[in-house]
Amino acid sequence: MAAATSHLTLDSEYQTVRLAVLGAPGVGKSSIVRQFVMQQFPEEYVPTEQRQVFCPAVIINEHLYEVRIIDCPYIPYFPVNSLYEWTDFRGYGLRNATAYVLVYDITSEDSFEYIKSLRLQILESRSRQDVPIFVVGNKHDLAEERGVPRREVANMVKKQWKCGYIECSAKFNWHIMLLFKELMKSIDFIDYGHKPTSMRVQDALRRNRCVIL
Template identity: 40%
Template sequence: MGGTLRVAVLGAPGVGKTAIIRQFLYGDFPERHRPTAARRLYRPAVLLNGAVYDLSISDGGPGPAPAPAAGPAAAPAAAAASAASSSSASASSAAASAATSAASSAGDGGLQELPDLKDWSLQDMDAFVLVYDICSPDSFDYVKVLRQQIAENRPAGAPEAPIIVVGNKRDQQRQRFSPRRALAVLVKKSWKCGYMECSAKYNWHVVLLFRELLSSILARGCKHSHPAIRLQGALHPNRCSLM
């Protein structure tokens, strides 16, 4: 046995957190959305690189909201835009505009159901999956605040837990609020997190997501490379099977 790996799947209501988990575990997709009223825990076993791991997946439910984060929400997007190439400047600008729009709606209730990380003991998690809807700028801003809270609540001296930001509903690509490249640059360069997109409805990149997640947890012992760098290259040599 390889041990127990604890993962928290978090995001705004309706972005598809439970749908992603159910596709990975059972290969099904609920056509009708039923809000997750309380925190749920799934305990599958997975086989990765010849070792069996007990996976504890926490499916986040709603909780009380904190005060909105201080400062302009577009600042991280601006930093990402300056780091991107000139050919992606306009796309990065679109990401900044989307973040600003989401921040303005946060004060009107856009972040009403942000979970209380202290009450959930998420400091003990080995990794986080932060899910947003690629058609909803509000859900992306929600993920931004979640990431900030995870960093602030991590105990001093505790190993850094890998974070993957996941854009769900890729099947609705035409309705997305910002180009994929702009968001990926922002998440990887400014947030220092992994980034990928998936479709829970069509089971596209769902298994890939969990394979990358597990590989990033196991690669955490490599001290000479950044977590975001380890995330992006950890997949291809590994095989992951649900038991």
């Protein structure tokens, strides 16, 4: 899968990034990924039982990335070392991920408590402290049934955790593209060391000159 453009000047080489999408069962991890990659939303819930990898190409700030999105089944804990990575989560590649997307259901306080614990385990287990972590509150279409106040969560995630935060609706494809744009801007900033701007890419997208698959 690739991204193509005839009007943007791109780097001659692309970089590969690995995004691990994690969360409790039923929060919509797979639906978010499928909306971004294929613009599809499955009406019937099917639990993710094994790792799935999607490989779109993404252009951000005129840099081309091959993105390997790892859609993970529910994991009871984050592997604390390479031994546990191999024996309990064979082939997941969790410890080598470039960034993490932690998804919770805004109607379920338990699903937020799960990613809160998972984030601490990631920080304790990874030597790199600058690894991007994005917290995603899915099912915004059910906002009237919200379990944890948005302001409370947003303040905690942004100010205390220093993580990105966004709410979305996989069902209605709301803020899905924005989520991955913001995440890739963070990765691009780490890679290239400049303040990321996406205006040229956004303009190209509006004119259908750049295709993200």
